[in-house]
Amino acid sequence: MTSTDSTRPGGGRVRIPQRTLRTDQWWLGPVLTTLGLAAFLVYGAVRVFQQDHYWVQEHHYLTPFYSPCLAQQCAPDAALFGRLPFEFPFFLPYAFVSLPILLLFRVTCYYYRKAYYRSIWQAPTACAVREPHRAYTGETRPLMLPQNGHRYFFYAAFAISLINTWDMAVPFFHGTDGGFGLGVGNLVMLANVVLLWGYTLSCHSCRHVFGGRLRSFGRRPVRYWLWSRVSVLNNRHMWFGWLSIASLMITDAYIALVASGTITDLRIIN
């Protein structure tokens, strides 16, 4: 037998100079997460500040990045709640009310917190991998306290999901010749709304509100049933998180391509 690694004297904890002894690809998950989040943020920023190609008049397709559309420049039919009486400058998104709420809903989300604490803040980068920070205070400092308000962003996101659902339903009644119609755009928007609801309802705060906060399930069978249904979704919260940002980008890209005349919406019925 041979001694291979020498260490500093001192006693107490085991002292291993390497950051980790893990031999698997522990860095892969954080790298993919960073790339995924960066792709969404860059794409979202470009589209939100583009202020164009967000509305297909013929079929009333409105991209979720511009809903509800509030600027004076919005197409009249795209403005569900009316338009503000002034033109928005280039730096103010047309959906300036909903976008910060949706962003904060995801920023304070328990899954995304795990994702960015690991991949961006590196606290820790991966399990049993030494983090690079000298001190750690977690979510105890005032700057981090908004993380405790996740439930309020959930309530607001719930309302915005209703608006997205309305935006998805309206185009079904704007076929090519008027009346009911169905195109690929409708199906893309429908899938997007289903995934957005999946993400919103699988939220940990939703689970808490629906029944998790109870001490006794036995005395509240209806809330227990609701909690158990939300729990089923909650097990897939990470997947809803990623699939919904993918569907947001796909829906927006599809509507932008149709709105700009690059492609034509493929109609199935009318």
Add this chain to the structure above:
Amino acid sequence: MSKRTFRVWRGAGEGALTEYEVEVNEGEVVLDVLHRLQATQTPDLAVRWNCKAGKCGSCSVEINGRPRLSCMTRMSVFEEDEVVTVTPMHTFPVIRDLVCDVSYNYQKAREIPSFTPDPATSPGDFRMKQVDVERSQEFRKCIECFLCNNVCHVIRDHEENKEHFSGPRYLMRVAELEMHPYDTEDRRKAADEDFGMGYCNITKCCTEVCPENIHITDNALIPLKERVADRKYDPLVWLGSKIGRRPKDTPIAPNTRRPTEGA
């Protein structure tokens, strides 16, 4: 039978990784190989173990850098030529070789106010629905292997946080009591201020390493965080506390924590 290379931590904090060539047979687990090392090459190797069935939680170590039970880690998970490195748990002081002093965990366990039913009730009075039993039974599966506390970066990478952070194992215990239908105490303030709920940034390493597959983060820590938010950040509760309906907070168990110096 084949020969495999093992690197095993020897000594205490100022020890070193020592390399051994050792026989490995089909179907063996890492603990079997450590026992063979004891029997054939290094009889003074200190290893803590008991049941060899993944139920006593004694043989927690780190194998190739990952916190695991050595009795539940099959040799077949490694490549034929892979060197297997076995070190003691990183978060706790080493007594010798692979054996740690885990008394931190027992100290933290003592600080939690125990189950407190209504004094008017008697043994035999409780009637719990199965759904309520199942909720806390998940947490009772814990075998006290302390792998979750070991992997938690809050104390793994920051020794100074041990004083005010109880680790996922004991925050889970607080959550279990908070979810008990017949418990009458309110531990939410203590969870936040004394047991360090705010230090948890829910990165789920505790859940990843749990050999009992307890959903520590989703079913205990996040619900407890939400309960702390109920008490501390809910405007109605805040308003109530200002007009007289103050929450009856339960402090940590008496005489379990040494007063801090200068206090």
